């Protein structure tokens with residue numbers, strides 16, 4: 040790769056497009072003759088406000104975000120929004136304690152539900168479905184079995200579960216008037232979506248949209264103002280929207296890089312282009328795994344919910360596992376891949392094995408090289 044860079048399969052923070060990094064490098068010392076680096080600019084200066092607004096506009100264009108939605112660039116990551124969601128949506132104007140519905144399909148949506156439970160003085164948390172039970176988060180139970188609460192303050196789910204690689208390839212449908220809240224951290228901008236079906240979409244930028252430090256919240260404007268009294272100001276979506284996400288100092292440099300990332304996608308053809316690329320990469324990897332005839336074992340075998348973004352797998356799982364649930368074959372796989380510049384393939388600690396994350400900025404060439412390596416490794420390291 041140019042600059043002797045590696046192909047980075049990390050689950051996040053993840054690889055960024057080379058063109059984005061090159062532009063950032065070129066603009067690093069003196070952004071467009073402003074005499075300053077973007078990192079040094081006052082967030083109140085015209086030059087920076089223009090950068091910020093441009094990032095918002097590019098994102099609006101990319102996702103065709105309707106005018107009745109605000110785009111906020113906040114901080115604290117998706118984890119902060121696990122708290123931000125209940126804190127901002129529980130004042131319903133109705134009598135009694137509201138109920139909120141959580142759909143749990145993996146580790147992250149479970150964490151989101153657990154965070155909401157910390158506000159049990161203000162809401163009842165109903166677990167609509169928890170696919171740990173009976174399915175070990177390997178699949179998503181049919182929607183007809185879910186127990187939604189009529190009149191819930193909101194319904195929360197995560198489109199893609201990063202750790203176990205379970206994804207809603209077909210988005211669930213909900214009653215027209217439901218306030219649907221979605222954690223899209225790990226498949227944000229990977230395919231076109233209909234934003235109007237959601238009340239709130241949030242995502243940490245560091246996988247598919249930029250560096251760590253910017254947290255994106257897209258919220259339907261009529262939902263602003265439903266915050267609890269105890270909601271911290273910096274996390275108050277209404278206050279932030281009123282101040283154009285500048286109630287306090289925003290993460291200025293990460294938002295600038297996000298803007299470059301959005302423009303990079305737009306320049307190449309927008310979300311239809313990314314989607315086609317991401318599908319092609321995933322197809323190649325899943326085909327290589329299928330062709331291995333069991334040498335590589337998928338964690339998620341149901342194609343309906345297999346993720347395009349994160350693919351946990353075992354490399355011939357036989358042999359003693361170490362403390363991190365890695366077999367000798369897997370340790371060798373990770374080490375040999377790294378020597379070729381294929382890095383960050385080690386699986387999530389609890390799950391062990393390998394995890395291939397292939398976000399938007401990972402090129403098809405990277406996946407091709409990985410698949411070639413997988414074939415060679417299998418040939419040279421029989422069970």
Ligand code: PLP
Nearest residue numbers: 116117118147201222224225243
């Ligand atoms: N939600 C999902 C789906 C994630 O993958 C992650 C991080 O990996 C998070 C939430 C937490 O994100 P953050 O680290 O930005 O708080």
